Amino acid sequence: MPQDNSPNHEYALRRQLACRQYDPMLARTGSRACQTRPSFPDFIPDMTDFRGVFPYLVSPVDADGTVRTNVLAKLCDDLIGAGVHGLTPLGSTGEFAYLNAAQRMAVVQTTIEAAKGRVPVVAGVASSSTADAVAQAQAYERFGANGILAILEAYFPLTDVQVESYFRSIADAVDIPVVIYTNPQFQRSDLTLDVIARLAEHPRIGYIKDASTNTGRLLSIMNRCGDSLRVFSASAHIPAAVMLIGGLGWMAGPACIIPHQSVALYDLCQAGRWDEAMALQRRLWRINEAFARFNLAACIKAGLAIQGYDVGDPVPPQAPLTADARKVVEAALRDVSL
Numbered sequence: 033m034p035q036d037n038s039p040n041h042e043y044a045l046r047r048q049l050a051c052r053q054y055d056p057m058l059a060r061t062g063s064r065a066c067q068t069r070p071s072f073p074d075f076i077p078d079m080t081d082f083r084g085v086f087p088y089l090v091s092p093v094d095a096d097g098t099v100r101t102n103v104l105a106k107l108c109d110d111l112i113g114a115g116v117h118g119l120t121p122l123g124s125t126g127e128f129a130y131l132n133a134a135q136r137m138a139v140v141q142t143t144i145e146a147a148k149g150r151v152p153v154v155a156g157v158a159s160s161s162t163a164d165a166v167a168q169a170q171a172y173e174r175f176g177a178n179g180i181l182a183i184l185e186a187y188f189p190l191t192d193v194q195v196e197s198y199f200r201s202i203a204d205a206v207d208i209p210v211v212i213y214t215n216p217q218f219q220r221s222d223l224t225l226d227v228i229a230r231l232a233e234h235p236r237i238g239y240i241k242d243a244s245t246n247t248g249r250l251l252s253i254m255n256r257c258g259d260s261l262r263v264f265s266a267s268a269h270i271p272a273a274v275m276l277i278g279g280l281g282w283m284a285g286p287a288c289i290i291p292h293q294s295v296a297l298y299d300l301c302q303a304g305r306w307d308e309a310m311a312l313q314r315r316l317w318r319i320n321e322a323f324a325r326f327n328l329a330a331c332i333k334a335g336l337a338i339q340g341y342d343v344g345d346p347v348p349p350q351a352p353l354t355a356d357a358r359k360v361v362e363a364a365l366r367d368v369s370l
Contacts, residue, residue: 084117
């Protein structure tokens with residue numbers, strides 16, 4: 033019988049391997065926990081249907097500003113091999129606020145090339161200027177991004193109408209799905225529920241990642257928008273709890289350093305094995321706690337360095353973790369190790 037090298041078959045094999053590496057019980061023949069998508073040959077990948085675990089990638093950059101494309105490509109390949117469902121360059125963990133245009137382009141292009149169409153790539157677009165954000169989104173779409181993560185950077189406060197216009201302009205400018213991202217801790221102008229509901233009516237705005245730390249707000253978004261706007265958990269939320277109330281998965285930096293465990297958590301939630309999912313979630317929360325204590329990029333870059341990835345230090349003026357902080361990350365990783 034000829035060997036099957038199709039993307040569908042490769043995906044099914046990766047899912048089984050990822051499950052087996054974390055929990056052999058999940059990889060039993062016929063276990064629904066490893067079949068969050070139908071197995072080959074029934075499944076045809078939809079690169080615009082986002083769900084599951086989307087790690088926010090770090091941006092490995094040398095001291096002279098050169099993007100370490102070989103390191104990033106290897107990280108992407110390893111994450112896909114671990115069973116993640118998509119990749120997100122230039123999220124918060126990707127230090128988008130500290131990179132110039134050429135560095136951002138290099139990060140996105142490297143991620144798309146490394147993914148090789150195996151999983152969707154949702155590229156982060158962030159600016160204080162609508163025109164610049166639109167130009168970024170259009171460039172990333174030309175590169176081959178499957179979606180856009182839209183982030184608003186604001187120096188002066190903006191009205192609801194202005195905030196809505198920014199996100200709507202990005203969605204109007206591309207032909208790929210848009211994920212709107214709100215993080216009140218870092219953004220000067222947040223999205224209100226009314227603005228979110230109006231944006232959900234746009235044909236290309238189908239997802240939101242809310243990092244408000246307020247899980248009740250997520251439920252309000254779900255109740256208000258229904259299936260027109262689907263919700264991803266952030267590291268500021270408890271992913272299993274978000275999936276319990278109807279969330280699609282997890283878009284966050286910690287998935288970079290615990291991809292197998294993150295995929296296993298998603299699979300347990302999809303299978304409705306909530307007692308097991310919460311037991312695993314309690315263990316994984318150590319990573320989220322460390323992530324919340326320290327600089328976002330510094331924490332994840334330290335975790336990846338501990339695992340052998342030469343991702344370098346955070347982009348200045350950020351600083352790497354201190355020796356004591358690094359020990360906290362090391363201990364958290366040991367606690368959740370395979």
